[in-house]
Amino acid sequence: MKDAQTLSLSQVPSGTRVRIESLTSDQNICNRLRELGFCEEAEIRCLTSGESNIVCEVCNTRIVLNTEVADKILVTPIKQELIPLLELPLFTKAKVNKLLKIDPSLKARLMEMGITKGTEVEIIRFAPLGDPIEITLRGYRLSLRKSEAEAILVSL
Amino acid sequence: MSLSTLSKIKTVAIIGNPNCGKSTLFNSLTGLKQKVANYPGVTVEKKIGKLFLKDNIEINLIDLPGSYSLFANSPDEEISSKVLLGLVDETPKPDLVLCVIDATNIERNLYLLSQIIDLRLPVILVLNMIDVATQENIKINKNKLSALLDLPIIETVAPKYIGIEELKNEITKVIIPSTSLRKWYTSNEVEHNTQLLSKKISISKNISFDIAHHYAVQLLSSTNSSTNGEFSKDLISIADKIKEKMSFLDIDLSSIFIESRYHWIKSVCNESIIFHRDDELTFSDKIDKVLTHKYWGFIIFISILSLIFQSIFTWAVLPMNLIGGAINLFSTFIESSIPTGQLQQLIVNGIIAGVGAVVTFVPQIFLLFIFIGVLEDSGYMSRAAFIMDKLMSKVGLHGKSFIPMLSSFACAIPGIMATRTIENKKDRLVTILVIPLMSCSARIPVYTLLIAAFIPQYFVFGIFSLPGLVMISMYLLGLVAALCMAWLFKKTLLRGNRQIFIMELPPYKLPSVKTLFLHAWERVKLFLKRAGTIILGISIVLWFFATYPNVDEKDSSKRLKNSFIGQAGQLIEPLIKPLGFNWKIGVGLITSLLQREVFVSTMGVIYKVDDSDISSQSLQENIKNDIDESSGNLSFTPLIAICVMIYYVLAMQCFSTLAVVRRETNSWKWPIFQFCYMTILAYSVTFFAYRFGLFLGFT
Structure with a gap:
């Protein structure tokens, strides 16, 4: 069931609230992301998703990611919110x-x-x-x- | 005899959402053959025109006010639904309805159509602005839509007269009007109960089932009891029982009817319309990006306003002077052709002077309404309201109150007439009540005379001239007083329910010149007709009191002093003494009850200057050096001059305005209230200003 909904953060339409499932980048980047608040199970919101970068709201701060990084963040949308x-x-x-x-x-x-x-x-x-x-x-x-x-x- | 002369169609109503191009269509159909009046008891405009069809058939065309729904939210919508139901006196129930729909906004426009279909009235659907829809890649399958709605459809572009002939033919073709059936349905439970109630209403009110169904829906969906007045207790208790039953089933009757209609509309649209809307910005979006921009929006708004006021002051001067000159010529002509005597005096000094002074405002009114028309029809007016709403909401008013208030810097009369764009009754009334506090152009002569005589040319901080500052302070005082009073009225007298601000932002479009001119001309006509008759009466009365009883006195100054008004001035002296005013100012106050600028000519008569021109040096000198007989002091000091100005800022001294207020509010109650509150306000503020001035050591 989990797999059916899991997608990468770069595929998420803007405005969607998602839960982070797993981080699949290399260890350094993953740790850096966790420090910024992109931990597993954390709920974040994708504010704008563009060609090359994505703005997310994480713990009340706004963070810009480029798509390469976002591709490696697997999330599930929180439905019917x-x-x-x-x-x-x-x-x-x-x-x-x-x-x-x-x-x-x-x-x-x-x-x-x-x-x-x-x-x-x-x-x-x-x-x-x-x-x-x-x-x-x-x-x-x-x-x-x-x-x-x-x-x-x-x-x- | 051709078939069409047998047509049963005598009255046709045009109805549609606001901004659907309904008025332009009405003008294209009727041309100049139209009449504007008010519906009995309300200030909703009733526009009727004649439509000529083949074989000399003449049809009455009623232009109903723009409405979003027949379950009325505003006086306009109430009239629309009452006319369609045939409930308005002197307005026959229409035999055919032209429902105008903006082709670029079909979905929401169909909502009103579905309500009209329900009344089982014969309808022709007019898809207006079809050219814009084509430009925006909206593909409408007309035949399919017509089949789904079970109605004839005509596509038009009203300003270019496209489709007008077809429409006329279609109206001619309707010999025996046919109607179509209600198309939307709710759940079985609700349907069953609504039909039950409809049958009861149909029997008790002796009306057709379909109209009863309309009432049943209204009764069931309303949650407050204010709309229930028309129904008997039995019916209300049946409705209440149904509501209770439905709430057990978790059905919200207040929303299910609207939702079901929109559900049906959505399915109709899906089957007959293809939108090729790309997410690219539309033309209107691009304009809006600038016009509602954080900074540019305000800069452009202010520039547009200053352009308007500049032109009202400058462009209107020439025609105003021409009219003034013509009136002067006319009065000299009368003077020479009627033997000298009281009749001549009455005509020249009473009627021509009084009415003439009002007529000279016509160019200003015409220009302002052309401008307001451009703002309104282009779609900018709702953007202006969008920009200004936050500020206006601070004093409890609607964003739309801003433009009428600003127009009143030119003249309160067009400002008051412009409040018709405000839908909320109470907001409109509050705006009307405070508008005369804005310093209009008629106060300028008073300010100019007194400032020139008493305020020295002194520069504050080296750049601001003192006379200029005093002038601006007077304008600001008026504005602040208007906002404070608006706030006060909203808090007390006209406390309304929570105010609703839901406003459509229509796409920008070029206004039709013909509609603009027709509209402005209607306003001018109304102004001349209604305000003119009252002004005429009051001018005569005022002339009488200013002339009698000492008609034969040759010295105009003495004649005025001994006239009824002069005596009244002396009579009220004790009353105005606390303000620092003597009886001469009192006479000025009384004569300028009709019009503020009369103060200047009255001062001219009292101080015996032949030419009471405001620039006249001698009048200023005379006023400055006048010594009060009783006290031996100067009768005018700079402090008193400022007090007189404050009084003129705040007092209601314009019968034309009162007459227009009476017209717009349909009763004498509000103009009388307005007169009283403004006089009290003016008196008390002046009193405190004078006392405060004395306290500070000014004499």
């Missing part, structure tokens, strides 16, 4: 999973604008002063305040 929409990194697609208990008219409005379970959403940008945010869904752009977006939980 609900995260608040606001914690989604920019330009990361996720599916709406749940709307928290909020003011009914607000909830109805959010849903009528298309934020229903299973809808793919993605944060495009934050307003210059940090609030509101702009998201894309169903092929159009919507802006909401953070206080409203807080009610939206998504899964990757």
